[in-house]
Ligand code: SF4
């Protein structure tokens with residue numbers, strides 16, 4: 001049975017208001033738009049649109065804005081990640097790869113590299129919320145454009161080794177130093193071509209040396 005014959009879909013008739021009426025309506029609409037533009041032009045303090053990049057030096061992104069995943073390190077350069085991989089399992093699209101190792105000194109599982117794929121991340125924040133130790137944070141650094149997609153794969157940890165809690169229990173700095181090895185931001189297990197951004201610069205930046213205290 002042809003259902004369309006039983007319930008024919010009829011398009012509503014077009015409402016035409018006439019040639020001159022359309023011109024008048026168009027002019028009225030144009031003047032309204034120009035009026036709004038002129039009002040903001042003459043009252044610049046009321047403009048809410050961010051004037052980027054002119055305000056680049058003072059621009060502060062909103063607290064809820066999410067762009068880059070980070071694994072904050074404390075003032076000694078150590079983090080709290082236990083390599084439990086809960087965040088990895090929480091990620092809906094496999095953008096996280098937690099690489100762990102068996103600590104040579106401690107004999108326990110510890111973080112080696114924390115690989116985050118910005119190129120596939122949807123910034124959903126699920127990993128941040130899933131971490132039981134509040135190790136992760138999304139920050140608002142939005143200037144992340146690159147020409148080479150492989151530069152959007154990061155290692156978020158600056159060292160391979162145990163958590164800050166374990167490290168700070170070791171009072172002797174020389175003994176503590178034996179527990180960790182440095183890692184850099186592009187040292188992931190994926191085949192990465194670059195170690196620096198094209199042109200360098202602060203946006204993604206070269207890995208900073210952790211401010212480790214040897215005391
Ligand atoms: S923000 Fe979402 S998509 Fe991105 S790494 Fe975290 S869980 Fe995965």
Ligand code: SF4
Nearest residue numbers: 081082084085087131
């Ligand atoms: S960031 Fe948190 S959830 Fe992810 S591996 Fe480290 S401790 Fe576990």
